[in-house]
Amino acid sequence: MSLRDDILVESRDMLIKQGFGKVSMRKIAKKVNVSATSIYLHFKNKDDLLLALVESSIEKLSDALKDQMVSSDDPVAKLEKMANSFLKFAIENPQEYEIIYMVRHEEMPKYPKEKFEQIRKIYEMLAEIIREGQENKLFQVEDPLMSAYTLWAQLHGVASVVISKRLDTRIPSGEFMSQAKNHIIQGFITQKTPV
Amino acid sequence: MSLRDDILVESRDMLIKQGFGKVSMRKIAKKVNVSATSIYLHFKNKDDLLLALVESSIEKLSDALKDQMVSSDDPVAKLEKMANSFLKFAIENPQEYEIIYMVRHEEMPKYPKEKFEQIRKIYEMLAEIIREGQENKLFQVEDPLMSAYTLWAQLHGVASVVISKRLDTRIPSGEFMSQAKNHIIQGFITQKTPV
DNA sequence: AATATAACTTAACGCTGTTAACCATGCTTT
DNA sequence: AAAGCATGGTTAACAGCGTTAAGTTATATT
Structure with a gap:
């Protein structure tokens, strides 16, 4: 394994175990x-290294979601599956998930957009x-992409x-997520306005 | 005005104008x-200072929402107004809004819960x-607080x-928010399941 | 054999949060 | 009035940070 890979593995491990604030070159x-300076031979700077981590976290999430797409269910069931695995991934890999949202896009206009193709x-x-x-x-929407x-x-x-x-201690997170998921899906479903 | 207040005013200003990463004691x-050390006479440390900023940002948001509550509309309209002013506040005061979500609750178990009473x-x-x-x-929910x-x-x-x-450049943010708001409200509204 | 290139090093710059030690001022108690 | 003490400030210093510049060493190419 190359040094570059070692750096990636270790920094991801550090990020996950100790959190963003505690990772240093x-x-x-x-x-x-x-x-420390050797890292700069493989990554332009700290941001660049972190971006590489973001990328691979996105890929993980992407894979987790794609796995749910094989089924030939109806759209509602599909959407529900997607929502489920999205939340599952986030809750089971919280640090991994947070990595994805760590870096602000506006702060890296220098990085190629292809990186976010995934x-x-x-x-x-x-x-x-x-x-x-x-x-x-089945769904009542204006613009599917939006x-x-x-x-x-x-x-x-x-x-x-x-x-x-940030959840109120009175609220169990499992029920919260399932409830929220229902509300979200519900919000897309076609309906006759109530009397 | 006390030095403590001066510090708060200036650091808020700095936070809003230059962003979180660029604020230093x-x-x-x-x-x-x-x-620099004088700040420590008025705040325990940097986190403590930032928390004071969080508090007052929460108060601002809270005020903005409370202002919408005077009306005697029906619940749906009320909820819509709330959602509108929430999003309006966030978009018009992005840095202020981000301050609220900046500090992770788990990272500050030492701070009194009353601070988050608001x-x-x-x-x-x-x-x-x-x-x-x-x-x-009008609404179909299990637990109103949840x-x-x-x-x-x-x-x-x-x-x-x-x-x-993070929004796709193809999607205008105004329409996105209004669309999203509709979906969200829709998700709460009682409905007869479609045929 | 000479040279280029790659992978690494050490030393240093200018930041950062935070602590320790010190100093002046003004209020309180003796 | 003298002594003591709390308050609000100071400077100097520590350890750590990202990053750059310059130097070294080994390997591959000509």
Whole structure:
């Protein structure tokens, strides 16, 4: 395994175990038995290294979601599965999930957009499900792609409140997420306005 | 005005203008014409200072939402107004909004819970609206307080994706938010399952 | 054999949060 | 009035940070 890979492995481990604030170039270097400056031979700077971690976390999430897509269920069930595995991934890999949202896109205009191609593909996938539901008159949406983004944003909000422990102690997080998921899906479903 | 207040004013200003990463004790000190260590006479440490900022940002948001509560509209309209002003606040005061979500609760178990009383009150307020709608059979929810949390979480997800510029460039953020708001509210409304 | 390139090092710069020790001022108690 | 003490400030210093510049050493190419 190359030094570059060692750095990635160790820094991811450090990020997951100790959190974002405690990761430093010097500590990573010590872990892989190399001088701190050596890292700069493989990564432009700290941000660049972190971005590499973001990328691979996105890939993990992407894989977790894709696995759910093999089924030939109806769109509602598909969406539900997606929502489930999204939340499951976030809760089971909280640090991994947080890595994805760690770096602000605006702070890295220098980085090639292709790096985020993967995440765009997930959105397209969601949009496809929604489009299918729209055609079957199951979902009531204006623009499937936009709805894919709102769906994800809603799910992210739910995941993030749980992960960052902002939930009221009176509320069990499992029920919260399942309840939230229902509300979110419900929000897309076609309905006759109540009397 | 006391030095403590000066520090708060300047550090808030710095936080809003330059962002979280660029705020340092020394820079704040320079701005208020005092040595860096003097800040420690008024705040335990940097986290403590930031928490004071969080508190007052929460109060601002809380005020913005409370202002919407005077009306005697029906629950649906009320919820819509709340959602609108929540998103409006977030978009118009992005840095202020981010301050609220900056500090992780788990990282500050030392701080008194009463500090977050204000935010809890907002939740109770939302829960009250939802409870009202529930009794009028307008909303279909299990637990109004839990639903208040899911509502907020979803709104936060939407606000956060816009603020941190994660939205696809093809999607106009105004429409995105309005669309998302509709989905979110829709998710609470009682409905007859479609045929 | 000479040279280029790659992978690494040490030393240093200018930041950072935070602590320790010190000093002046003004209030309280003797 | 003298002594003591709390308050609000100071400077100096520590350890750690990201990053750069310059130097070294080994390997591959010509």
